[in-house]
Amino acid sequence: DSGVTQTPKHLITATGQRVTLRCSPRSGDLSVYWYQQSLDQGLQFLIQYYNGEERAKGNILERFSAQQFPDLHSELNLSSLELGDSALYFCASSVQGAPNYGYTFGSGTRLTVV
Amino acid sequence: GIQVEQSPPDLILQEGANSTLRCNFSDSVNNLQWFHQNPWGQLINLFYIPSGTKQNGRLSATTVATERYSLLYISSSQTTDSGVYFCAVARDSWGKLQFGAGTQVVVTP
Numbered sequence: 001d002s003g004v005t006q007t008p009k010h011l012i013t014a015t016g017q018r019v020t021l022r023c024s025p026r027s028g029d030l031s032v033y034w035y036q037q038s039l040d041q042g043l044q045f046l047i048q049y050y051n052g053e054e055r056a057k058g059n060i061l062e063r064f065s066a067q068q069f070p071d072l073h074s075e076l077n078l079s080s081l082e083l084g085d086s087a088l089y090f091c092a093s094s095v096q097g098a099p100n101y102g103y104t105f106g107s108g109t110r111l112t113v114v
Numbered sequence: 115g116i117q118v119e120q121s122p123p124d125l126i127l128q129e130g131a132n133s134t135l136r137c138n139f140s141d142s143v144n145n146l147q148w149f150h151q152n153p154w155g156q157l158i159n160l161f162y163i164p165s166g167t168k169q170n171g172r173l174s175a176t177t178v179a180t181e182r183y184s185l186l187y188i189s190s191s192q193t194t195d196s197g198v199y200f201c202a203v204a205r206d207s208w209g210k211l212q213f214g215a216g217t218q219v220v221v222t223p
Contacts, residue, residue: 031208033210042215043200043213044213048209048210056209056210058210095208101162102159103159103211105149105157105158
């Protein structure tokens with residue numbers, strides 16, 4: 001167990017639907033990152049939050065949104081789903097200000113859009 | 115953004131062999147990490163190494179920041195070392211990571 005918890009582990013849904021992926025960071029970590037891993041695009045950065053505030057945005061579609069709550073857990077909302085959104089979605093957390101520590105990834109949510 | 119190139123793309127090793135994986139990056143970074151993605155998809159952080167050398171058991175890594183490359187050494191490989199090894203970099207020490215395409219390693223008995 002890495003300490004970063006992602007739920008659900010697997011999700012199968014139909015095109016056009018909306019889903020919410022949840023991430024609880026490792027205790028004490030204030031930064032949360034979301035990544036998408038697909039076969040053709042590799043690991044792509046989506047968005048970063050630090051202590052509830054959005055800090056950086058990557059190649060995140062307008063149909064996708066995220067937030068970090070006061071208890072530091074984060075949710076990634078994916079709407080109007082398309083077949084191409086099928087991928088493994090990872091959440092990672094880190095201790096900002098402690099540069100000797102790497103990022104800890106959760107086990108991911110495997111999303112299949114049918 | 116920063117370009118990250120990893121080589122070789124694929125590596126087949128016999129158990130007990132040693133190997134070197136390389137990561138080249140296109141700009142100065144303050145954050146470089148190596149990850150192992152096991153066959154079950156889990157991403158495990160191996161090293162946080164923006165510069166210098168670190169060792170952890172049979173694995174070691176060296177980053178030469180001035181020449182913009184990093185090397186990951188696997189010694190006495192085991193079948194459990196199979197998987198994909200990713201190098202990832204960021205300009206900030208805690209910024210967004212840019213991942214390379216990875217090196218797929220297969221260790222055969």
